[in-house]
Amino acid sequence: SKDLGRNSWSYFSSEMHQRRQSRYLIGAHLQQALQNNEMHLAYQPKLSLGTGEVVGVEALLRWQNPELGTVPPDQFVPLAEDSGQIHEIGDWVLETAIGQARRWELSGRCIPVAVNLSARQFQREGLVARIKQLLSKYSLDASLLCVELTETCFLHSAEETALALHELREHGVKVSIDDFGTGYSSLSYIRTMSLDQLKIDRSFVNNINEAQRDRQLVSAMIAMSQALGLSVVAEGVETREQLDMLRQLGCDEVQGYLICRPIPAEELDKVLPDLAGK
Numbered sequence: 001s002k003d004l005g006r007n008s009w010s011y012f013s014s015e016m017h018q019r020r021q022s023r024y025l026i027g028a029h030l031q032q033a034l035q036n037n038e039m040h041l042a043y044q045p046k047l048s049l050g051t052g053e054v055v056g057v058e059a060l061l062r063w064q065n066p067e068l069g070t071v072p073p074d075q076f077v078p079l080a081e082d083s084g085q086i087h088e089i090g091d092w093v094l095e096t097a098i099g100q101a102r103r104w105e106l107s108g109r110c111i112p113v114a115v116n117l118s119a120r121q122f123q124r125e126g127l128v129a130r131i132k133q134l135l136s137k138y139s140l141d142a143s144l145l146c147v148e149l150t151e152t153c154f155l156h157s158a159e160e161t162a163l164a165l166h167e168l169r170e171h172g173v174k175v176s177i178d179d180f181g182t183g184y185s186s187l188s189y190i191r192t193m194s195l196d197q198l199k200i201d202r203s204f205v206n207n208i209n210e211a212q213r214d215r216q217l218v219s220a221m222i223a224m225s226q227a228l229g230l231s232v233v234a235e236g237v238e239t240r241e242q243l244d245m246l247r248q249l250g251c252d253e254v255q256g257y258l259i260c261r262p263i264p265a266e267e268l269d270k271v272l273p274d275l276a277g278k
């Protein structure tokens with residue numbers, strides 16, 4: 001019967017098939033996403049543990065498609081990297097974030113904005129020139145822009161990345177290493193790269209109160225950052241206990257749902273006054 005047919009179909013349709021199917025669907029819709037205005041940025045504050053002040057925000061990409069619903073960046077960014085669309089999308093992210101930072105600057109609140117860059121973007125020539133161009137187009141002070149990159153950038157395009165980071169820092173842009181400790185690279189890049197900040201990955205912060213080993217690792221990462229003159233941010237802070245422990249360990253800044261979820265700029269403007277001293 002018809003029913004049996006459908007059941008056996010879903011029985012035999014493997015998870016892999018479904019995954020390929022959804023990759024295909026996402027890829028197809030992704031091509032129109034920017035043109036159709038389906039993307040926006042959400043901003044998540046970084047809080048200083050020393051002063052209790054918001055010292056910056058991270059821009060996180062959001063995609064809302066009429067048919068697919070909300071697609072998380074973990075799902076579509078890797079696809080966009082494979083297809084090459086990451087260049088167009090990444091450029092849109094840079095321009096939107098820089099424009100927003102300028103709007104904040106004009107409204108009398110200087111909020112540094114951090115943008116996530118994909119390794120792919122470092123592999124293509126012209127990234128630094130484009131960032132400089134956007135900063136001057138929006139008359140934004142370069143020190144109000146921070147780029148976050150992961151250790152994979154040093155794996156695939158170490159030389160291009162090193163050069164780009166050097167030029168960006170010469171220009172005044174801040175550089176932050178994201179998901180620190182989760183990559184495959186050695187520590188050797190830290191010896192030679194121009195950096196400002198390390199972000200301790202959420203996976204280390206998760207069990208910081210329960211697992212002594214994780215706590216010791218975080219403590220060592222903080223000590224290393226301080227010895228090298230880098231600021232250190234812990235991401236994914238969800239509980240008061242985690243926050244207290246990070247403060248005790250001497251962490252500079254925290255980011256996470258406990259302080260604030262990533263939210264649109266207009267919403268952030270409303271809650272910003274309440275965040276200080278949290």
Ligand code: C2E
Binds near residue numbers: 044093116238255256
């Ligand atoms: P990421 O750069 O490590 O960003 C942190 C992720 O953790 C974000 O997920 C954020 O929403 C989430 N998060 C923040 N606080 C907490 C918390 O307290 N608990 C938990 N469980 N999660 C928290 P999101 O927005 O889904 O982004 C995932 C990843 O997608 C990012 O990881 C980044 O690698 C990538 N991504 C996001 N936006 C962009 C972008 O504009 N360009 C590129 N190339 N990648 C992006």
Ligand code: CA
Binds near residue numbers: 058116148178
């Ligand atoms: Ca990040």
Ligand code: CA
Binds near residue numbers: 178179201202235
């Ligand atoms: Ca991260």
Ligand code: CA
Binds near residue numbers: 179
């Ligand atoms: Ca991550």
